Amino acid sequence: MVQKISDAELEIMKIVWGNPQEVTLFSYIMDGLAARGKPCQKNTLIVLLSRLMNKGFLNARKIGRRNEYTTLVSETEYQTAQTKNLLEKVYEGSAKGLVSNLIMGDLLSDEEYDELKKMLEKGKEQL
Amino acid sequence: MNAVFKLFLSMSFSGGLLILALLLGKQFYKNKISRQWQYYIWLVVVLRLLLPFGAEINLLGKAYDAVDHAVTQAVPDLVGDRFIFDGGAEPGSEDESGAAEDVFIARPLADIGELLLYRIWLVWLIAALGFFIRKITIYQGFLRYIKAGLIPVSDMKRLDQLSIAAQRLSVKKPVELGVNPLVSSPLLIGFFHPCIVLPSADIPDKDVQYILLHELTHYKRRDLFYKWLVQAVVCLHWFHPVVHLMSREIARACEFSCDEAVLAKIGSSNAHDYGKTLLNAMAAVGKYKEHLGAVSLSEQKQLLKERLGAIMNFKKKSMAVRLLTGAMTLCVMCGAAFAGVYPVTAAANHDAKTPRASVDKKTAQGNEGTGSKSSRMFRTAEKYYEANSLPLFQMVFSQLDEGEQSDWLDRIYTDGNIACFSTLVQYMSQDMLEDWLDRALEDHQWAFQSVLYNALGQEEEFHAQKTKWEEAQAAEYKAVGVTTDGKNYYYKGKLVRIFLDVWSESSCTLNQNPKGTVNIKIVRDKKNKITGVAYLTKAEVTKLFGESTDNPDGKLKIIPVNFKTVAAGKTILLGEYKLSKGDKIRYDVFAKTGKGMQVFFAKDKNEDVVYWSVRNMRQPGEALNCTADFTVRRPAEPGTYKLYLKAADGALGDVKGSISIAFSDAA
Numbered sequence: 090m091v092q093k094i095s096d097a098e099l100e101i102m103k104i105v106w107g108n109p110q111e112v113t114l115f116s117y118i119m120d121g122l123a124a125r126g127k128p129c130q131k132n133t134l135i136v137l138l139s140r141l142m143n144k145g146f147l148n149a150r151k152i153g154r155r156n157e158y159t160t161l162v163s164e165t166e167y168q169t170a171q172t173k174n175l176l177e178k179v180y181e182g183s184a185k186g187l188v189s190n191l192i193m194g195d196l197l198s199d200e201e202y203d204e205l206k207k208m209l210e211k212g213k214e215q216l
Numbered sequence: 217m218n219a220v221f222k223l224f225l226s227m228s229f230s231g232g233l234l235i236l237a238l239l240l241g242k243q244f245y246k247n248k249i250s251r252q253w254q255y256y257i258w259l260v261v262v263l264r265l266l267l268p269f270g271a272e273i274n275l276l277g278k279a280y281d282a283v284d285h286a287v288t289q290a291v292p293d294l295v296g297d298r299f300i301f302d303g304g305a306e307p308g309s310e311d312e313s314g315a316a317e318d319v320f321i322a323r324p325l326a327d328i329g330e331l332l333l334y335r336i337w338l339v340w341l342i343a344a345l346g347f348f349i350r351k352i353t354i355y356q357g358f359l360r361y362i363k364a365g366l367i368p369v370s371d372m373k374r375l376d377q378l379s380i381a382a383q384r385l386s387v388k389k390p391v392e393l394g395v396n397p398l399v400s401s402p403l404l405i406g407f408f409h410p411c412i413v414l415p416s417a418d419i420p421d422k423d424v425q426y427i428l429l430h431e432l433t434h435y436k437r438r439d440l441f442y443k444w445l446v447q448a449v450v451c452l453h454w455f456h457p458v459v460h461l462m463s464r465e466i467a468r469a470c471e472f473s474c475d476e477a478v479l480a481k482i483g484s485s486n487a488h489d490y491g492k493t494l495l496n497a498m499a500a501v502g503k504y505k506e507h508l509g510a511v512s513l514s515e516q517k518q519l520l521k522e523r524l525g526a527i528m529n530f531k532k533k534s535m536a537v538r539l540l541t542g543a544m545t546l547c548v549m550c551g552a553a554f555a556g557v558y559p560v561t562a563a564a565n566h567d568a569k570t571p572r573a574s575v576d577k578k579t580a581q582g583n584e585g586t587g588s589k590s591s592r593m594f595r596t597a598e599k600y601y602e603a604n605s606l607p608l609f610q611m612v613f614s615q616l617d618e619g620e621q622s623d624w625l626d627r628i629y630t631d632g633n634i635a636c637f638s639t640l641v642q643y644m645s646q647d648m649l650e651d652w653l654d655r656a657l658e659d660h661q662w663a664f665q666s667v668l669y670n671a672l673g674q675e676e677e678f679h680a681q682k683t684k685w686e687e688a689q690a691a692e693y694k695a696v697g698v699t700t701d702g703k704n705y706y707y708k709g710k711l712v713r714i715f716l717d718v719w720s721e722s723s724c725t726l727n728q729n730p731k732g733t734v735n736i737k738i739v740r741d742k743k744n745k746i747t748g749v750a751y752l753t754k755a756e757v758t759k760l761f762g763e764s765t766d767n768p769d770g771k772l773k774i775i776p777v778n779f780k781t782v783a784a785g786k787t788i789l790l791g792e793y794k795l796s797k798g799d800k801i802r803y804d805v806f807a808k809t810g811k812g813m814q815v816f817f818a819k820d821k822n823e824d825v826v827y828w829s830v831r832n833m834r835q836p837g838e839a840l841n842c843t844a845d846f847t848v849r850r851p852a853e854p855g856t857y858k859l860y861l862k863a864a865d866g867a868l869g870d871v872k873g874s875i876s877i878a879f880s881d882a883a
Contacts, residue, residue: 095370129372130379135390137375140368 091170106164112157221337231265232458255473264552348451366394381428404431426493641671782868790859798880799848805873812865815842817857
């Protein structure tokens with residue numbers, strides 16, 4: 090079960106997910122936040138990171154005096170969990186409702202629509 | 217254990233005095249000196265209440281000596297437990313049954329009191345534990361309550377505010393920040409993972425800044441630890457109302473001093489704003505009253521008013537005030553050190569009595585548990601023992617099971633009741649005798665050793681041991697300038713009147729010679745090595761005997777007994793003494809040869825009626841002696857009595873020892 094995280098925490102997770110390296114360093118997140126226009130104090134980041142660790146999103150390995158962070162929950166896992174949550178909460182479990190809303194609400198570009206269509210057909214063949 | 221409890225009571229008492237002094241003093245210094253000082257000075261008191269150390273000389277030690285005299289009247293004087301005979305006579309059995317008209321009154325009241333005293337520490341400890349556990353569970357419940365509804369603050373701006381405040385106070389550890397609408401005012405929880413809990417997320421930035429500064433200051437000063445230390449003290453001293461008062465006072469002082477520390481940081485120009493924050497924080501008070509263990513921003517309304525006053529009046533303290541503060545700290549610390557505790561040596565003396573407490577406990581267990589014949593026996597034994605009725609006690613004793621017997625022996629040994637002990641030797645197995653001998657050897661209890669060697673048929677061994685020990689002892693004394701001829705001690709060529717050598721916690725050598733001119737004591741170091749000789753001070757002599765011995769014909773009269781022979785049937789007059797109620801009489805007379813001896817008092821021209829008489833026959837293989845303690849009381853009338861020693865059955869040879877009379881104040 091993937092827990093919910095706050096916006097600030099999601100911001101940090103995004104930076105960690107976006108890091109091409111295996112491990113992420115504290116300073117990397119610090120810089121990332123500044124680059125995203127959301128600079129914060131060192132202590133703030135420490136508190137937020139420790140919350141993420143408590144929630145099982147991150148793992149920290151102490152090497153010398155610096156922490157190396159690795160993700161325990163991938164971005165896709167998180168998105169799936171969040172989508173499921175959205176489905177259950179808003180659409181009462183009906184994926185059709187969600188997709189139709191996406192289409193009807195003009196939330197999909199044409200390219201995206203085509204891609205999704207291909208994915209659907211591929212999925213059918215596999216079955 | 218009882219000694220520990222006594223020690224503890226004395227700590228409680230001296231701590232209480234300190235608390236009262238500080239509370240009274242507060243009226244004068246409240247607004248004049250630093251609030252920090254007013255907060256931390258309590259730490260001295262708290263330590264006084266927790267640590268059983270004190271300066272060597274202290275007030276309470278003196279007071280306790282007096283109290284002890286009152287409490288342990290059953291053991292009339294120090295000499296009683298510790299008298300060591302140096303005349304070469306052997307202490308042996310005493311048989312009360314031969315006494316003609318003994319005036320003996322049991323002391324039931326004193327005993328019930330004693331029993332209660334021995335048990336009370338248990339009540340105290342259980343209650344203290346109970347209170348502490350309750351405090352902890354309440355705190356845990358409170359934590360659960362807080363944590364259940366805790367929403368972590370995810371607003372970066374707020375968190376940054378916290379970080380900045382933490383940096384300002386150089387708090388290194390990351391502090392969590394959460395909101396729980398159920399708390400009435402901001403508070404700090406967690407010893408090692410601190411978390412500040414705000415009642416709402418919707419607080420103006422400025423207020424939040426002050427609140428955070430305040431709570432972080434609490435964390436930085438480790439107020440939570442202090443608070444719990446105080447709680448522990450309160451639980452231990454639960455019976456002491458003044459200690460509860462102290463705990464309240466510390467809680468108040470904690471907030472005041474925290475305010476002061478914050479104001480020192482933000483500058484007094486912001487005092488007004490800070491006060492406003494306090495008021496705002498109070499607006500929502502009254503949801504969860506229990507603040508035990510947590511450090512909250514505002515605790516009570518009347519306290520708030522005072523705090524506002526203090527905040528507005530905040531200013532840096534002048535040099536004079538600081539000097540005064542330093543001087544006061546010193547005073548309080550000295551007070552703590554010298555108000556002191558029940559002296560450890562005195563406590564150790566009482567340790568000797570602890571085994572007896574265990575007997576009492578066993579008695580009680582017996583009563584509750586089996587309720588059978590055996591426990592009835594035990595109680596009967598108790599009764600006879602209290603009444604000093606040895607033959608009856610002996611009979612009951614033989615019926616008891618081994619465990620109970622050994623309890624009794626323990627008690628009798630601790631009481632130093634050699635007479636009783638010697639009659640019980642016949643019921644002891646070889647192993648038991650040897651065990652007891654080991655113990656007596658260790659304690660240098662010559663009287664018991666003598667009895668035990670006798671019972672084991674090793675009398676020669678005893679004499680060899682004793683002579684060897686005495687020789688070694690004499691050599692040691694000589695090294696520091698004290699010489700002895702076995703009976704008298706000499707120091708710097710002068711005859712010694714009182715000679716005292718305390719060589720272990722429970723035993724000592726005490727020798728008196730009324731003709732002597734100097735009072736000395738042997739000084740020993742911690743390893744029990746003799747390091748020198750000191751003159752006894754007047755106070756020490758008083759302590760030793762409970763009354764002055766300055767005037768040999770005054771409060772304590774020692775009548776030496778030393779006859780080469782006493783012809784058969786002859787009665788020797790040892791003087792005429794005016795006795796009054798409460799006087800204590802002690803016989804310690806031994807005869808090397810002879811079959812029967814009697815020591816007694818009688819009124820002039822009426823020698824047929826004897827008082828306080830001890831008449832003993834020599835038992836085969838035992839020493840002949842008359843040793844006993846009496847107190848003058850009804851039905852014997854006060855008045856003038858003559859003291860006699862009688863060769864009751866054939867001639868006596870080498871009669872030695874002394875008879876002492878301690879006159880009570882009524883005389």
